[in-house]
Amino acid sequence: MNVRIYVPRDTSANACGADEVAAAIDEHAQARGIAIELVRNGSRGMCWLEPLVEVETERGRIGFGPLTVEAVAGLFDAGFPNADTHALCLGPVEDIDWLKQQQRVCFSRNGIIDPISLDDFEAHGGWQGARRALAMTPQDIVSAVTESGLRGRGGAAFPCGIKWQTVHDQPAAQKFIVCNADEGDSGTFSDRMILEGDPYRLIEGMLIAGIACGATQAYVYLRSEYPLARRVLSEAILRARTAGWLGADVAGSGRAFDIDLRIGAGAYICGEETSLLESLEGKRGQVRFKPPLPAIKGLFGQPTVINNLITLASVPDVLVNGAQWYRDLGYGRSRGTLPIQLTGNIRRGGLVELGFGVSLRELLYDYGGGSASGRPIRAVQVGGPLGAYLPESQFDTVIDYEAFAAIDAMLGHGGIVVFDDTVDMAEQARFAMEFCAIESCGKCTPCRIGSRRGVEVIDRLRQGVDAQANRVLLDSLCDTMQHGSLCALGGLTPLPVKSALRHFSEDFHSTKVQLCRSPFRGDAFQQAASAMNDLLQEPWQHIGK
Amino acid sequence: MKPVAKSSPAGNPLDADTRSCIEQIIQPMTGLPGALLPILHAIQDAFGHVPAASVPLIANALNLSRAEVHGVISFYHDFRSTQPGRHVLKLCRAEACQAMGARALEAQLVSRLGIGFHETTADGSITLEPVYCLGNCACAPSAMLDDKVHGRLTLQRLDALIDGCGKAS
Numbered sequence: 096m097n098v099r100i101y102v103p104r105d106t107s108a109n110a111c112g113a114d115e116v117a118a119a120i121d122e123h124a125q126a127r128g129i130a131i132e133l134v135r136n137g138s139r140g141m142c143w144l145e146p147l148v149e150v151e152t153e154r155g156r157i158g159f160g161p162l163t164v165e166a167v168a169g170l171f172d173a174g175f176p177n178a179d180t181h182a183l184c185l186g187p188v189e190d191i192d193w194l195k196q197q198q199r200v201c202f203s204r205n206g207i208i209d210p211i212s213l214d215d216f217e218a219h220g221g222w223q224g225a226r227r228a229l230a231m232t233p234q235d236i237v238s239a240v241t242e243s244g245l246r247g248r249g250g251a252a253f254p255c256g257i258k259w260q261t262v263h264d265q266p267a268a269q270k271f272i273v274c275n276a277d278e279g280d281s282g283t284f285s286d287r288m289i290l291e292g293d294p295y296r297l298i299e300g301m302l303i304a305g306i307a308c309g310a311t312q313a314y315v316y317l318r319s320e321y322p323l324a325r326r327v328l329s330e331a332i333l334r335a336r337t338a339g340w341l342g343a344d345v346a347g348s349g350r351a352f353d354i355d356l357r358i359g360a361g362a363y364i365c366g367e368e369t370s371l372l373e374s375l376e377g378k379r380g381q382v383r384f385k386p387p388l389p390a391i392k393g394l395f396g397q398p399t400v401i402n403n404l405i406t407l408a409s410v411p412d413v414l415v416n417g418a419q420w421y422r423d424l425g426y427g428r429s430r431g432t433l434p435i436q437l438t439g440n441i442r443r444g445g446l447v448e449l450g451f452g453v454s455l456r457e458l459l460y461d462y463g464g465g466s467a468s469g470r471p472i473r474a475v476q477v478g479g480p481l482g483a484y485l486p487e488s489q490f491d492t493v494i495d496y497e498a499f500a501a502i503d504a505m506l507g508h509g510g511i512v513v514f515d516d517t518v519d520m521a522e523q524a525r526f527a528m529e530f531c532a533i534e535s536c537g538k539c540t541p542c543r544i545g546s547r548r549g550v551e552v553i554d555r556l557r558q559g560v561d562a563q564a565n566r567v568l569l570d571s572l573c574d575t576m577q578h579g580s581l582c583a584l585g586g587l588t589p590l591p592v593k594s595a596l597r598h599f600s601e602d603f604h605s606t607k608v609q610l611c612r613s614p615f616r617g618d619a620f621q622q623a624a625s626a627m628n629d630l631l632q633e634p635w636q637h638i639g640k
Numbered sequence: 641m642k643p644v645a646k647s648s649p650a651g652n653p654l655d656a657d658t659r660s661c662i663e664q665i666i667q668p669m670t671g672l673p674g675a676l677l678p679i680l681h682a683i684q685d686a687f688g689h690v691p692a693a694s695v696p697l698i699a700n701a702l703n704l705s706r707a708e709v710h711g712v713i714s715f716y717h718d719f720r721s722t723q724p725g726r727h728v729l730k731l732c733r734a735e736a737c738q739a740m741g742a743r744a745l746e747a748q749l750v751s752r753l754g755i756g757f758h759e760t761t762a763d764g765s766i767t768l769e770p771v772y773c774l775g776n777c778a779c780a781p782s783a784m785l786d787d788k789v790h791g792r793l794t795l796q797r798l799d800a801l802i803d804g805c806g807k808a809s
C-alpha cells in the first residue's frame with residue numbers, strides 16, 4: 096500500500112518552501128522506488144515548523160519539520176518515510192504540546208484533511224451543522240446563535256445573533272449574506288488558513304446563515320493579497336455546487352443558496368463593512384453613514400448579514416454541539432474560542448485557538464517561547480494596526496474583549512505582533528499615522544488630514560524640535576481624530592499612538608531635545624493647538640454627524 | 641489615500657486587436673451585479689494594467705460616466721494605469737514584518753534597485769510596490785514576487801530573488 100505523505104499547500108508553508116519540498120519528496124520517492132501518495136493538506140498552524148511534512152502510520156501521523164529541499168535526500172537516507180531517528184523528526188504530530196493543549200473548534204480540521212476533498216470534509220464532521228439547519232426553523236437557528244453568545248470576530252465583537260435576528264425580521268424579497276474575508280490587519284491570517292485548509296467550513300457556515308436569515312445569494316469579499324486562498328475557495332465553491340450543496344436546490348431541500356467570490360483591490364478600508372458593500376457594488380470603497388445599518392439596508396439596498404469569516408466558520412459547531420456547549424467555552428462576556436495569531440518577533444509563531452480567558456503572558460512565553468531573536472520582548476501590538484501597543488506590565492491581561500477595553504486596547508481579529516527591545520516605539524507611532532494616511536478613504540477631515548499632520552508632528556518630536564509643544568499638539572490631534580472620525584480607521588489610529596506615548600515615552604525624547612525653544616509657548620501654543628482643532632473639526636461639522 | 645496617477649486621462653489610443661480583446665473581456669460580465677471591480681481585475685490580469693483608453697469602453701458598457709470609472713480605478717491601490725515591469729515585487733511594510741527587519745529590507749531594495757515604491761527599474765525588470773500584510777506574519781518578513789509569497793526573508797534571500805528577476809547589481 097502507498098504510504099500517505101502530507102505536505103501543506105498553505106501560503107506560509109509555501110513561503111517557506113513547501114511546494115519545492117513536495118516536489119523533492121516526489122522525486123526522491125520515485126528514484127528509490129517507494130510508492131507514496133502525496134496529499135496537500137492545509138496547515139496545522141505551527142508556522143515555525145513549516146514546511147511540516149507528515150507521514151501516516153499506525154502510530155498516527157509522524158511529523159518532520161521544518162523541512163528544506165536540501166534536507167530531503169538525507170531524510171530518505173535515514174529511511175523516510177520511516178525515519179524516526181532523523182533530527183527533524185517530531186514524533187506524532189498530535190502529541191506536540193503546542194497543538195495538544197489548544198481547543199480547536201474552528202480549526203478542528205485544519206491540517207488534517209485534504210482541503211478540497213468533500214469526502215474528507217464529510218468524514219470529519221462536515222455538513223452536520225447544515226443538515227441540522229435544514230431541519231430547523233429559521234428562528235430556531237437564529238436563537239441558537241444568539242444563545243451561544245457568539246460575537247463577531249472581525250473586530251467590533253457585536254453579538255452575531257442580534258445581527259442575524261435583525262435580518263431575519265426584515266420583510267424583503269432579496270436578502271444577502273456577505274463574508275468579510277478582507278483580513279487586512281497585520282498579524283492576522285486565520286481567515287486565510289480556513290480558506291486554504293478547510294474551505295467547506297466557510298461554505299457550510301454561510302449556508303446556515305442563508306437558511307436562518309432567508310437569504311439566497313451570498314458573496315465572499317476576499318482580499319487580492321491572498322491568491323492561493325482564492326484558488327482553493329474557487330475550487331471548493333465549484334465542487335460544492337456540483338455536489339448539490341450550493342445552487343437552486345440545496346441538498347434536495349428545495350431551497351436556493353449560492354455564493355459568488357469577489358476580489359478586493361488592495362484597500363484596507365474595504366474591510367470596514369459599509370466600505371466593503373460599496374466596493375461590492377462596484378464603487379469607490381468609501382465608508383457609508385450609519386444608520387441605516389447594513390442589516391436593514393445593506394448590499395444593493397437590501398437587508399444584509401455581513402460577518403467576518405471566522406464568525407461564520409464558528410456557526411456549524413454551534414448547531415452541531417449546541418448553544419450551551421459553545422457558551423460554556425470562554426470567559427466573562429466573551430464566549431467560545433478565539434483563533435489567536437502569534438506573529439512578528441516570536442519563536443513559535445502560528446495559530447493558537449483557545450477559549451477566551453488565556454493570558455497574553457501564557458501566549459507569548461508558553462506557546463510562543465519568547466522572541467525569535469532571543470532578546471527581551473518589549474512591546475506587543477494586539478488587534479492589528481489600530482490596536483494598542485502593550486508593555487510587559489500589561490502581559491497578564493487575559494484574552495477577553497472587556498479586559499482589553501479596560502486598558503484602552505482591543506482584541507480585534509486576534510492578531511498579536513511581538514517586538515523585541517530593539518523596537519523604536521516613536522517609529523511605530525509614526526507608522527500608525529502613516530498607515531492611516533495611506534489607507535484613509537478620504538471622507539472625513541480628521542482622518543484624511545489629521546493623519547498626515549500626525550506624521551509631521553511625530554517627525555518633529557523625534558527630531559527634538561519644539562518637543563513639549565509638539566507633544567501637546569499630538570495629544571490634541573489624537574483627540575480630534577478619535578472623536579471626529581466617521582469610522583474606526585481615523586477613530587482608532589490614536590490607540591497605537593497614544594499607547595506608545597503612554598508606555599514608551601522615553602522613545603520620543605530625542606537626544607537633540609531643546610527645551611523652551613518653542614515659538615508655541617504658553618498662550619500662543621494653546622491658541623495654535625485650538626486653531627488646529629477647529630480647522631479639523633469645522634469641515635467635519637458640515638458633513639453633519 | 642492613493643497618490644494621484646500622473647498619466648494623461650485619455651492615454652494612447654487602442655489598436656483594433658486590443659480594443660476587441662477588452663470588449664470581449666467586458667461583454668460577458670456586464671450582467672454581474674457590481675461588475676466594475678471584476679471587470680477592472682480581468683483587464684489588469686490580461687494587460688498588466690488598466691489602459692486609460694479602456695475607460696470609455698467600460699463606462700459605456702456599464703452605463704457609467706468616465707469620471708465614475710476613473711474614480712474607482714484611482715481609489716484602489718491595486719489598479720495601475722501604466723504598464724509595470726516584467727516582475728512586480730511587493731514588499732510587506734506592515735508591523736509583523738517590521739518586527740522582523742522589514743525596514744532594513746526596504747532600505748536595501750531601494751538602494752540596490754535605485755527606485756522607490758511605485759517605480760520601475762530603468763531596464764524594465766522590476767516594479768516595486770509596498771503591501772500591508774500578506775498573511776504570512778508568523779514567518780516574517782515577507783514579500784510577494786509576482787504571485788508567490790516568500791517568507792523568512794533575509795538580506796541575502798531578497799538579493800537572490802532580485803537576481804532571479806534578471807536584475808544586475
Ligand SMILES: Cc1cc2nc3c(=O)[nH]c(=O)nc-3n(C[C@H](O)[C@H](O)[C@H](O)COP(=O)(O)O)c2cc1C
Nearest residue numbers: 247248249275277278279366367368402403406583
Ligand atoms: C478600518 C476597518 C477595517 C476593518 N477590517 C476588517 C476586516 O479586514 N475583516 C473583518 O472581518 N472586519 C473588519 N472590520 C470590521 C467590520 O467593519 C465589521 O465589523 C465586521 O465585518 C462585522 O463582522 P463580525 O460581526 O462578524 O465581526 C474593519 C473595520 C474597520 C473600521
Ligand code: SF4
Nearest residue numbers: 536538539542582585
Ligand atoms: S475615518 Fe477615515 S476611513 Fe473612516 S470614513 Fe473617515 S476618512 Fe474614511
Ligand code: FES
Nearest residue numbers: 732737774776777
Ligand atoms: S505583516 Fe507582513 S505578512 Fe503580515
